[in-house]
Amino acid sequence: MGTITPILNPLTLPDGAVLKNRLVMAPMTTCTGFYDGTVTSELVEYYRVRAGSIGTVIVECCYIDNKGPAFPGAIAIDSDNKIPGLAKIADAIKSRGSKAILQIYHGGRMVEPALIGGKTPVAPSAIAAPREGATTPQALSAEEVDVMITKFGDAVNRAIKAGFDGVEIHGANTYLIQQFYSPNSNQRDDKWGGSREKRARFPLAVLEITHQMADRFAHDSFIIGYRFSPEEIEVPGIHFDDTLYLLEKLAARGLDYVHFSVGSLLRPSIVDTQDPTPLIDKYIAMRSPELAKVPVIGVGGVVNKADVETALAHGYDLVAIGKACIAYPDWADRILNDEQLELFIDSTRREALTIPEPLWRFSLVDAMIRDMSSSGRKYKAGVFQEKVEAEALKLKINVTLDTDRITDISLVPDDTLDVDFSATFESLRSRILVANSPHVDAITGATTQSEALKKAVSRALATSSKEHVIDEGGNPSAPVVYDVVVVGSGGAGLAAAIQACDEGARVAIIEKMPTIGGNTIKASVGMNAAETRFQALKGIKDSKDLFYDETLKGGKFKNNPQLLREFVNLAPEAIEWLASHGIELNDITITGGMSIDRTHRPADRSAVGGFLISGLVKNINTRNIEVLLETSVADILFENGAVTGVKVVDEYNDTRILNAKSVIVATGGFSANREMVVKYRPELDGFVTTNHKGATGSGIAMLQKIGADTVDMGEIQIHPTVEQTTSYLISESIRGGGAMLVSQAGQRFFNEMETRDKVSAQIIALPEKSAWIIFDEQIRLNNKAADEYIGRGFVISAATPEELAAKINMDPTALQHTLERFNQFVEQQNDEDFGRKTALRHPLNQGPYYAIRIAPGVHHTMGGVTINVDTSVLDSQKQIIPGAWAAGEVVGGIHGANRIGGNAVADIIIFGIKAGHNAAVHALS
Structure with missing residues (x-):
């Protein structure tokens, strides 16, 4: 045991409970509950092994009502049948000598409809959360508010029956209790809203009923705590003085502790960004003598003993430990023995x-998992400064590196610092530090700023790496040897790199753009596959032969039959490959040209692209795969009839040779290269494109230089539903969910579920050369992408069809007639006008109603280089070019004259995996 420390001092709470030390395991989401919120045996063991030396364990939040879960796998306390499972957790913790406290909550408007059976979440007011894609909740009536308070009381009673030593009322994280107190989310005009005093009534009522239950059913020292978020960045929002007002009221009624909910122990204000004072210091200085009697818990960034002692020195009475308790079940013993710990988890030690x-x-x-089997990249230790530019924002970033880790990222002080960027910076900084990589998910709603910061960190790593080589006496411009070089970081490139690495190859990824993801990140609908496990679970009867036939027909029988058969046969295996890598596509919808639901997408029905890239990048981060951003391939090196590597040029115009026996080209198509598009299809001049600006056909050109042949270059697909002002693709999942297309005259004009080329042609034939996609609330609730479109501002909505028609300058009688006729077809499952056979899911009769103006845009280039079924690139004589491989949209022949929606994602994963395998085998043989 180390030296004497205040950490081990016991603490007596106001109601008499004695905590044996100042350490608390923070309540952290585990996502480990059953589908109905009951407790699993592995969750019981998870808490058992972490109890003991730590004084108190606060168990993750339990939802008190079936409309309350804010995340998948949440555990519940909404009925008496949950008591036995929760009792096992309480007993497991207490048997090891720790106090067991249960956090209780309701997610309110933060609940996703998909988590509650498609129902609309509830909140104080019908105001959506200020986040991208948020659902507008249903306002609780005055009677329902009273019922909700009762449910909190019932939850406390159940916690007592389960044997917990106390409860923590979760009034933070923008959940329901905080929503009632916030002027942003509570705009009621009854006794539960309006003034600060009225908004405080709900949390006070929850505390009151908690006391009543404790007085009736619990022992005298039953612990009652309250967790709070000290500020909101929204305007209007909760300010620090508002929080103190509420806490004073709560303390007057009786609390055993209050629990700061912040990401860092010593975080200053997120509202008053000019004041660097830690909020805990302000809290200590401003609280009343009455509130000072209530112990306060701090949380955020605690890893080592010094972190705890710093927190106690600043006035926290107790310190909650989060991620460190996950990584080290015996964390308390380790720090009390003065071990210095790092926040990571060995990838082999989950069990x-x-x-x-x-x-x-x-x-x-x-994000904490590290592959301990690889040595990782080496850096020169020190601080490296890089500039960040995001639109009008210009900042400097200091990146502090150890020899193998990013240890800190900080903003160089600037009086013009954008407040919004400050919040983005803190969130993204945490992600990068934990992952030890700049390749992490962007912050929702701040993508441009996120990518700029990630780029700065990438530059710092590259600079440090070069300096490390120089210090070691090497030449940073000297050739480097890899087994496999992958050109392009979209889905095909990432899948190929992961597979090649897993087969023992040393792999590098080259990406000319400043960010990972390529065009895949823009994919929306899903991934087609037939005869999958997920189809079987949903009772969907499908066959590979039918999938083959429908794709061949959709491609106008121009598809390469060998490639298409390989594509269809391997699709279910690719779905399983993704699942085995933590990327599960288990919800299923349909796209145009298909007769069966076979388009696999994420469970939350979000766009597949971001989900896919996020999951693949996480796999890249846990492997020793080097990623070179803003680096172009000038040439594929070719000697003695075989590929020998690539010549690359970075953003500083420095040239370098990467030697490799295998080069996989996965650079995508050429939809963003207007000259190239017009060369093959002059009539497409002037069309917008849905593709990112890196889709220029560079991979086709570099492979042609070493003799590659091409096929179907004139087969360029236009997508029928593109929002023209932003070039944003409106996912086929909206039509697949049951939407219809109407002209400006308010009339349907074609079968919405026909193939993309045919639907596009019909829209172009309309007088206005555009159309409206019309859908209702039922479709919105089942397609998360719809909320994204609403958040982006190009959806027009109205309570009734008549109001919608007025807003889009359409004859209301015509639209109403079209709706009624369409709904009749849905009811009888027979489209008498246009023969639509699929996605007649339900009548469009649930307001609000939504409309998006769309027209076709250049979307996919079916042509590209020729390959065989092994993904080897072929020359004009159909001979293999040794060492050259290709996958994804850079390849031609698979899709024929028209690509079916959902087949592109299948294409990139299927042939990306295959290219990675064959390239590694070739390089290592």
Whole structure:
């Protein structure tokens, strides 16, 4: 045991409970509950092994009502049948000598409809959360508010029956209790809203009923705590003085502790960004003598003993430990013995650390996992400064590196600092530090700023790496040897790199753009596959032969039959490959040209692209795969009839040779190269494109230089539903969910579920050369992409069809007639006008109603280089070019004259995996 420390001092709470030390395990989401919120045995063991030396364990939040879960796999306390499972957790913790406290909550407007059976979440007011894609909740009536308070009381009673030593009322994280107190989310005009005093009534009522239950059913020292978020950045929002007002009221009624909910122990204000004073210091200075009697818990960034002692020195009475308790079940013993710990988890030790499988896959943990079998990249230790530019924002970033890790990222002080960027910076900084990589998910709603910061960190790593080589006496411009070089970081390139690495190859990824993801990140609908496990679970009867026939027909029988058969046969295996890598596409919809639901997408029905890239990048981060951003391939090196590597040029115009026996080209198509598009299809001049600006056909050109042949170059697909002012693709999942297309005259004009080329041609034939996609609330609730479109501002909505028609300058009688006729076809499952056979899911009769003006845009180039079924690139004589491989949209022949929606994602994963395998085998043989 180390030296004497205040950490081990016991603490007596106001109601008499004695905590044996100042350490608390923070309540952290594990996503490990059953579908109905009951407790699993692995969750019980997870808490058992972490109890003991730590004084108190606060168990993750339990939702008190079936409309309350804010995340998948949440555990519940909404009925008496949950008591036995929760009792096992309480007993497991207490048997090891720790106090067991249960956090209770309701997610309110932060609940996703998909988590509650498609129902609309509830909140104080019908105001959506200020986040991208948020659902507008249903306002609780005055009677329902009273019922909700009762449900909190019932939850406290159940916690007592389960044997917990106390409860923590979760009034933070923008959940329901905080929503009632916030002027942003509570705009009621009854006794539950309006003034600060009225908005405080709900949290006070929840505390009151908690006391009543404790007085009736619990022992005298039953613990009652309250967790709070000290500020909101929204305007209007909760300010620090508002929080103190509420806490004073709560303390007057009686609390055993209050619990700061912040990302860092000493975080200053996120509202008053000019004041660097830690909020805990302000809290200590401003609280009343009455509130000072209530112990306060701090949380955020605690890893080592010094972190705890710093927190106690600043006035916290207790210190909550989060991620460190996941990584080290015996964390308290380790720090009390003065061990210095790093926040990471060995990728081989999930079972040894008793981490449940769902938690292992959760982003909180996933970002901490390191592959300990590889040595990783080496840097020169020090501070490296880089500039960040994001639109009008110009900042400087200091990146502090150790020899193998990013240890800190900080903003160089600037009086013109954008407040919004400050919040983005803190969130993204945490993600990068935990992952030890700049390749992490962007912050929702701040993509441009996120990518700029990630770019700055990437530059710092590259600079440091070069300096490390120089210090070691090497030449940073000297040739480097790899087994496999992958050109392009979209889905095909990432899948290929992962597979090649897993087969023992040393791999590098070259990406000319400043960010990872390519065009894949813009994919929306899903991934087609037939005869999958997920189809079987949903009772969907499908066949590979039918999938083959429908794709061949959709491609106008121009598809390469060998490639298409390989594509169809391997699709289910590719779905399983993704699932085995933590990327599960288990919800299923349909796209145009298909007769069966076979388009696999994420469970939350979000766009597939971002989900796919996020999951693949996490796999890249856990492997020793080098990623070179803003680096172009000038040439594929070719000697003695075989590929020998690539010549690359970075953003500083420095040239370098990467030697490799295998080069995989996965650079995508050429939809963003207007000259190239017009060369093959002059009539497409002037069309917008849905593609990112890197889709220029560079990979086709570099392969042609070493003799590659091409096929179907004139086969360029236009997508029928593109929002023209932003070039944003409106996912086929909206039509596949049951939407219809109407002309400006308010009339349907074609079968919406026909292939893209045919639907596009019909829209172009309309007088206005555009159309409206019309859908209702039922479709919105089942397609998360719809909320994204609403958030982007190009959806027009109205309570009734008549109001919608007025807003889009359409004859209301015509639209109403079209709706009624369409709904009749849905009811009888027979489209008498246009023969639509699929996606007649339900009548469009649930307001609000939504409309988006769309027209075709250049979307996909079916032509590209020729390959065989092994993904080897072929020359004009159909002979293999040794060492050259290709996958994804850079390849021609698979899709024929028209690509079916959902087949592109299948294409990139199927042939990306295959290219990675064959390239590695060739390089290592």
